[in-house]
Amino acid sequence: MIRKEIGSDWEIYMNRFFLQDNFYFFRSCRDALNYIAHCFKSNIEVVLPAYSCDSVITPFSKKEDNIKFYGIDNNFKFLKSEVEGLCEKADILLLIDYFGISCVDEEFLKKIKNKNPNICIIIDKTQNFFGDIWYYEYADYVVCSLRKWFSLPDGGLLVSKNKLDIEFLNDDSFYNLKLNAGFTKYEYLHNLCDDKSYFLDASKKADTILSKMDNYAISDFSYFKLLTYDISQIKKIRAGNFVYLKENMTDVNISKIEACENSLYFPILTKNRDVLQQYLSENNVYCPVIWELDPEQRMYGKCGYLSDHILCIPIDQRYTLDDMEEICYKINCFQEKNS
Known part of the structure; x- marks a missing residue:
């Protein structure tokens, strides 16, 4: 109550x-x-x-x-x-x-x-x-x-x-770079600045800091x-985005991977992965490859095949069903041009 x-x-x-x-x-x-x-x-x-x-x-x-x-x-x-x-x-x-x-x-x-x-x-x-x-x-x-x-x-x-009895350490260098990068990206997306190079460079610098591993604690921020996130609401939004893509992405050149609505991304397999990824990025849809593997890792099972053909579509809580509809439209347009 x-x-x-x-x-x-x-x-x-x-x-x-x-x-x-x-x-x-x-x-x-x-x-x-x-x-x-x-x-x-x-x-x-x-x-x-x-x-x-x-x-x-x-x-x-x-x-x-x-x-x-x-x-x-x-x-x-x-x-x-x-x-x-x-x-x-x-x-x-x-x-x-x-x-x-x-x-x-x-x-x-x-x-x-x-x-x-x-x-x-x-x-x-x-x-x-x-x-x-x-x-x-x-x-x-x-x-x-x-x-x-x-x-x-x-x-x-x-x-x-x-x-566990963990003696945590504090190091704000990674946190500061990622926080500034996040703030700058917000300003870029909301037309408060025109240069996206800063937040991209800051993120790259931050990632190099992670190579120095230790018992570093999460920042207080x-x-x-x-603790303030509404977990159930976030889960609901992500699940809705996942289900929309699953029901509306029907192109025969795309194979849907066995996944469920709890997934981090909506994964697909496609023969022309690199070309599709480039096309989507040119249209402001940035889909990562999970993952690029080194030669040794590629040798095991189907790892090499999956690494060459997988593309992961963002479905997180920042996005709406309208965004998912736009992604489907762009992928369908691409496939029509390249069929």
């Missing part, structure tokens, strides 16, 4: 999702993974998905560590028997929830733990923030890049099965902003 009052002081909304037990907030998801990596001795064996970005791989890339990759198929599913074999003597296993789809069930995690009780299992939910499961009986950690989902200059989430 909501009480009704008129007048007096303003109320302040605060969501309680981010106040749960064993939620730890880092500057970035990369810093959170780096914390986990440093909980282990050197010369550890790490099992990672070949279809992943540098932010996942770099924290485990110390010279003395041994990284073993596993592949995925065209539906972003891994072969369970392959992963089981790799994990028999491994210290760490990392799994990714691709495009809103939970990567495993508890029975699979239990099987891994039964064969190797000391293995540390990490679930990366950066592409599935709105997925229901945040605590797993047989997974040790869940991580997520918060700044991919919200208007934040910094933020990475680590959820632990057990209470980003943490308190997180």
